[in-house]
Structure formats: structure tokens, C-alpha cells
Amino acid sequence: MTEAGVAPENLEATEAWNGPLFDVWQGFQAVVVSNARAHGDAALEDHRPExxxxxxxxxxxxGDSTVQLAELVGREGHAHGVDVAERMIAGAREEAARASVPNVSFEVADVQIAQFADTYDYAFARFGTMFFANPVAALRNVRAALRPGGRLNIVVWRRKLDNEWLHRAETIVAQFLERPEEYEEPTCGPGPFSMANADTVTDILKHAGFERLELKRQDLVIKVGDDLEHAVDLVMSIGPAGEVLRLWGDRAAEIRPEVRAALLEGMADMVRDDAVYAGSSTWSVRALAPG
Known part of the structure; x- marks a missing residue:
């Protein structure tokens, strides 16, 4: 995507998701996607497309969520996946082609400024709405793309305190490092918890023009690593703790072994016989386009 296709305030987040965060996501794809899928499945259980x-x-x-949606709507339906990161979309197209899924398509798009050519019956997002600089504008575009009475179902993280694995890692890293004032790495935008507050996400959707809002709380125990080392690798790479470490970069090289040791000790109680598990919590936010 050219810079002309991205809102100026989303350029930094786009650079992050198309660069270092894509590499991290790909490296931890199995565990990250399984966790996202668990919350997505819970959201779709009682509010799925027809x-x-x-x-x-x-x-x-x-694109795994797009393929799942394509399976739910069947051959007579269609699922269209959009993402601001070119590398994500390239990977999604490759995965869908390998799976021989005929009723999917993908597009590189910044939803905050996108004008969709098609009209949709249902819109879904599995952790895909928290990184817009202006989520009202983005969701207003989504609402405009829905037919009158079209349905929305988005999954967003609830507060950090209810997502123990991320919150605990952030607390431990904060004993050693604060977020640096100066850094060269791009950040992910507002961040994964920008829509955690029920009042905040409700106001966003109301201002975007949606009606009949409903929030469903989803509390799940999820796998956060194959073993303790893997779980610590994950939290040192993604989430609030991972971003602090990434922004420090090589400047934190000397202290990283101490940080890692503290995380290994601080997350040891999450280990079970087969893997590492922790509590997690999301909202499934449902709404209707007017009409």
C-alpha cells in the first residue's frame, strides 16, 4: 500500500504491523492464532453470519478468520478480508489459495479512510479494531458498508487486570524498564487495550452510527506457550511488555537476561503438565446498522 492509502495518523502503526510486528506475529503464529480463534469462536457461537x-x-x-467466515456463509456467500499491512494480506492470499477456498477475497486497506465498493450483511473483527488512531471514523466506514440492518460483531480485549498473562508481564518488565521517551522503532498505535472499557467502546460505536449495542463478556483460559520458555519469549515480543522491550532495542541488551529471569520466575505458576495457560477476557461487541 502506498502512503496515500493510509491515514497520516495511522502511518506509524502500519509500519509496525508491516514490519517488526508482522515478523513477531508470524514467529508466534500457532499460539497467537489459537488464542484469537478461541475468543473469535466464543463470539461467533451465538452471533454468526447466515x-x-x-x-x-x-x-x-x-486470513484464518476470513476463511472461517467463508466456511460459515457457504458457497453462496462470500468473505472479504481487509488489513492495512501488505505482508499480512499477501500471507492471507497464499493461505487461502493453499486451502482452496473459493469464496474469499482480500484487500490492503486502511478502514479508517476506506470507501468500500460492496455492501455487506455482516462485519466481523477479531482484535482488528483497537489500533486505529480514529476508531469512530473507521467504524463509521464499516457501518456505511453494511446494508440497513446489517450486523456487527467485534472482539476486543477487556482490561489488563483481566488478562493476567499480559498484565503480569508488563508489571514485571516495569520493575526494570519504563517506556523510553525516545525510540526509533514504530509503535502499534493506540494499543490492544484501547477499547477495553465498556463505556469507551459503547461511545465509539454510538458515534459511528450503530444501534442496539450489546456487550458480551468472554472469560477464557488460553494457552500462552508450549512451555515456560516459549511463554516468556511470547510476552517479551508482543503486548505491553513486548513493546517496551522492542522500543528499547539494543539499549536494553545488558538488562534483558535479568528481565527474562524475572519473567520465568513470575510466570512459573501458569505452567501445567502439557503447556502454559492463563486467564484472558474479551468483549464481543454486537450492534446493528440503522435501517
Whole structure:
């Protein structure tokens, strides 16, 4: 995507998701996607698209959610995945082609400024709406792309305190490093918890023009690593703790072994016989386009 296709305030987040965060996401794809899928499945369990629906998948990443939606709507329906990161969309197209899924398509797009050519019956996002600099504008564009009465279902993280694995890692890293005032690495934008507050996400959707809002709380125990070393690698790479370490870069090289040792000790109680598990919590936010 050219810079002309991205809102200026989203350029830094786009650089991050198309660069270092893509590499991290790909490296931890199995565990990250399984966790996202668990919360996505919970959201879809009682609020899924109908057979034959045209579905928009917002922030589709590597496209597994788009393929899942395509399976739900069947051959008479269609699922269209959009993401601001070119590398994500390239990977999504490759995965869909390998799986021989005929009723999917993908597009590089910044939803905050996108004008969609098609009209959709249902819009879905699995952790794909928290990184817009202006989520009201983005979701207003989504609402405009929905038919009258079209349905929205987005999954967003609830507060850090209810997501123990991320919150604990952030607390431990904060004993050693604060977020640096100066850094060269791009950040992910507002961040994964920007829509955690129920009042905040409700106001965003109301200002975007949606009606009949409903928030469903989803509390799940999820796998955060194959073993303790893997779980610590994960939290040192993604989430609030991972971003602090990434922004420090080589400047934190000397202290990283101490940080790692503290994380290994601080997360040891999450280990079970087969893997590492922790509590997690999201909102499934449902709404309707007017009409």
C-alpha cells in the first residue's frame, strides 16, 4: 500500500504491523492464532453470519478468520478480508489459495479512510479494531458498508487486570524498564487495550452510527506457550511488555537476561503438565446498522 492509502495518523502503526510486528506475529503464529480463534469462536457461537451472507472481516491479519467466515456463509456467500499491512494480506492470499477456498477475497486497506465498493450483511473483527488512531471514523466506514440492518460483531480485549498473562508481564518488565521517551522503532498505535472499557467502546460505536449495542463478556483460559520458555519469549515480543522491550532495542541488551529471569520466575505458576495457560477476557461487541 502506498502512503496515500493510509491515514497520516495511522502511518506509524502500519509500519509496525508491516514490519517488526508482522515478523513477531508470524514467529508466534500457532499460539497467537489459537488464542484469537478461541475468543473469535466464543463470539461467533451465538452471533454468526447466515448462510449466503456477504461478510467483511476487519483487520484480518493472515486470513484464518476470513476463511472461517467463508466456511460459515457457504458457497453462496462470500468473505472479504481487509488489513492495512501488505505482508499480512499477501500471507492471507497464499493461505487461502493453499486451502482452496473459493469464496474469499482480500484487500490492503486502511478502514479508517476506506470507501468500500460492496455492501455487506455482516462485519466481523477479531482484535482488528483497537489500533486505529480514529476508531469512530473507521467504524463509521464499516457501518456505511453494511446494508440497513446489517450486523456487527467485534472482539476486543477487556482490561489488563483481566488478562493476567499480559498484565503480569508488563508489571514485571516495569520493575526494570519504563517506556523510553525516545525510540526509533514504530509503535502499534493506540494499543490492544484501547477499547477495553465498556463505556469507551459503547461511545465509539454510538458515534459511528450503530444501534442496539450489546456487550458480551468472554472469560477464557488460553494457552500462552508450549512451555515456560516459549511463554516468556511470547510476552517479551508482543503486548505491553513486548513493546517496551522492542522500543528499547539494543539499549536494553545488558538488562534483558535479568528481565527474562524475572519473567520465568513470575510466570512459573501458569505452567501445567502439557503447556502454559492463563486467564484472558474479551468483549464481543454486537450492534446493528440503522435501517
Amino acid at each position: 448462510p449466503g451472507d456477504r461478510v467483511l472481516d476487519i483487520g484480518c491479519g493472515l
